[in-house]
Amino acid sequence: MTDLLSHIPLHLIIILGGLVLLGVVASRIPVLGTLVRVGSWVVLIVLAGLALDQRERFDPLVGNVLRRLKLEDQQVSGEEVRVRMSPDGHFWVSARLDGVERRMLVDSGATVTALSVASAAAAGIEVRDEVFPVLLRTANGTIKAKTGTLDELRFGTVVARDLPVVVSPAFGDTDVLGMNFLSMLKSWRVEGRTLILQPHHPQEVRPG
Structure with a gap:
């Protein structure tokens, strides 16, 4: 007791x-x-x-239940992708990284897109150490990360190719879409509890 x-x-x-x-x-x-x-x-x-x-x-299982109940949602409206705010106060997208499906946190406060070691391996990304170490400041202090290039990231009408990423065990199981991705879009904005992403060249939506 x-x-x-x-x-x-x-x-x-x-x-x-x-x-x-x-x-x-x-x-x-x-x-x-x-x-x-x-x-x-x-x-x-x-x-x-x-x-x-x-x-x-x-808990990914609880996250899946919430998505099935439409408590967080990702929809295509015309040429835009609209993402409803999750109950945790963040925006998450279901993306395919070189064909591998991952749930990614959209974080405008992150300078660069960051992947977990597991996601980078599943997507077949070749990670490497740079001549000058890549040091990132996080809430838990400064960490050292390796770099790589994601051939294709896709969700809804949005496709980004040759996207630079950083990889580190310090990210745990979390994958993050940073400003280097958001800056590639035609526009992005938040209206109320909805994140709206508009690509320069909208792609055909592929069936899930």
Whole structure:
């Protein structure tokens, strides 16, 4: 029991304890009891949403379920690709990297497109060390990365060829579309919770 409680955040224990205490007190006052029950449901729904959001970021299976429920979506509208914001607050696209399908984070704060070691290997990208080491600043500090070239990246009407990428174990399982990709587009913008990407030369949409 002690080990179980040690993994529960203190603030969550306080919230749940407060709800139990309020429930005991409110049971003696009908009106207050009703308010507490409604408030408890609201708190539980919020906590469940936060838990799903966190799980979705790290569990591909949950991410697949969310996409099937259309909680995050990628659609072609005319010559544009419209990407709905994911529950985690980010934009993700389902792209094919030299024929290999990957879920990629669109990050305008990243200078260059970054691939995990596994994705680079699956796509058959030849990675190499540069004469001068490629050093990237990340939230976890400065890392050293190898470089490579992606022959083709494709999703919806968007196709990018000969796209420079960096590869490092430090990226974990995350693949990122950076500014060197976004700058190749005719335009890109965010309207509300939708990312809109428009290529210079829209391609025919291939069946999935």
